[in-house]
Amino acid sequence: MQRKKFIKDLGISALGLVILADLSACRKEKPPEDVDFTIDLDADAFKALKSDGGFVYKDRIIIARVDSSEYIALSEACTHTGCSVEFDGSEFPCPCHGSRFNAAGEVLSGPARKALQLYNTSLNGNELRVFS
Ligand code: FES
Secondary structure (H helix, E strand, O other), X not given: OHHXXXXXXXXXXXXXXXXXXXXXXXXXXXXXXXXXXXXXXXXXXXXXXHOOOOEEEEOOEEEEEEEOOEEEEEEOEOOOOOOEOOOOOOOEEOOOOOOEEOOOOOEEEOOOOOOOOEEEEEEEOOEEEEEO
């Protein structure tokens, strides 16, 4: 009888750990406010932005390169449950549950229902400014 209870309790504990791990992977958070930073596109940390379709994350913002003259900056956290969105060259898909966002941050397909925050970008030589 005690063995049966032990196995049952063990199962409940394992389920709790799985739920906690899933919740920590997805976080809901407000998009960054009062954003104003500049990145050096020649820096190693941003080398992904040397190629069309490349993207990086900085300060909870995804910065993506459409082409050499067009960069997009959106809040990183998907508005569904907070996974980091990615960039596929034209849209921002979320790898967790399949939401998709356009270049303006608007929802193209759910389950997310709220847009990502769009930030301004300004390119000056190799310096890219991202600001709200
Ligand atoms: S976190 Fe669920 S679709 Fe993005």
